[in-house]
Amino acid sequence: MPIGNSRTWRVCLLGFLLLVLLGPSARAQGTRSKLDGMWSDPPQTAVGTFCFAWCTDAGIDYLNKLLDNPANDARPFEQLMSEADRYQRQNYVRARLTDVAAKAYPQDPADDPAFRQCEPYGLGHQMVARHQLEIRQRGNDRIELRYGEWDARRTAYLDGRRRPPTEALTLLGYSVDRWEGETLVIETAGIKAGLMFGSDGAKHSDQLKTTERYTRSQDGKTLLLTATFEDPLSLREPVVLKKIWSWAPGSEIAPYKDCQRPDEFSKSGKRP
């Protein structure tokens, strides 16, 4: 085929334009799909187990110091984990709570609406709930997240939209997301006042804003969440939590419909 043929040049030019136009989209699609699939319980390591629900860098450092101290070799791991958890709650979380929030911290698990009234978690708890997290991109404009606990589902919009000012507050809020390299960043607002950091965590206001950053490990086997909580009414400064899941393609989310309100319970420190 003669190189000077104008039809050939037109075909080449069209191909080049298609590559230029579709290239970034295809690359982005590849990046997005890196997180797609089912994730579940963390690796069976000391740190993975410590971060089963959530952890902090301060807590991980403290746990590692305990594990590196020969005096602790004979102590059960559960004891060391509880000690590190107490440390991070007192020295990291409590230190960042406002006076009002600190007074009610930690919450009594017996007062958790999920326990007492079978009400699904709000985002401050759901985000760090244990077990499965399924991530799926739907089309080019949204990512859906589905959790084992409560079979809860969220949508995070990728198309640059913002939360409409008239949007009602909801338990899981209104989420928008974007890619920063290979990290999925989800920002959420419009969350109903509720609990954050678990059943024995702290109360937050409806001004809570969260930023979640999800990154898959180089070997593809784990998913790390770094979540920043900001709330002018309950937090003096942002709280940053971490959480780890393992790749679990065979795991399934089962129906979550048999919650029963407790017919007996006791408040902390008020055992019958």
Place this chain on the structure above:
Amino acid sequence: MKPSRGCIVLALALVLWGRAANAHHSFSAVYDGTRVVTLTGVVTQFKFVNPHAMMTMDVTDGSGKVTEWTVEFAGRLNLSEVGWTADSIKAKERVTVTGNPSHAGSSRIAFVRLVKNDGTELLPSNAERLKSVEEERRQRAKTRNQ
């Protein structure tokens, strides 16, 4: 048969572990994680559901009186991760269950360990995890001491 020291340590660790692992379901509001009781009886029902799997069993005391006990497990989400199914426990099976009693002293316990009549043992989903973590600790100590 006398239980080995390793078995006793593992059972104790599972009891301790259960308190932490179940905290997210507010088990501590219902059950006393510092005590354990053991019951032997016949299963009448096993429900493999979320958020908590439940079992009822008839326990006959020395005078022949039968009491129905409820055993509460972690949820199907948790148990299925380590291979439990709806058939893991069947009605009419004779079982011995160890668990944490309720604060109120009612006829219900939170599952720690179950042994079937044929000796088959069912442990919580955290048993394998606990073994892995303890092995990691042994390796860590070995490296430190080298």
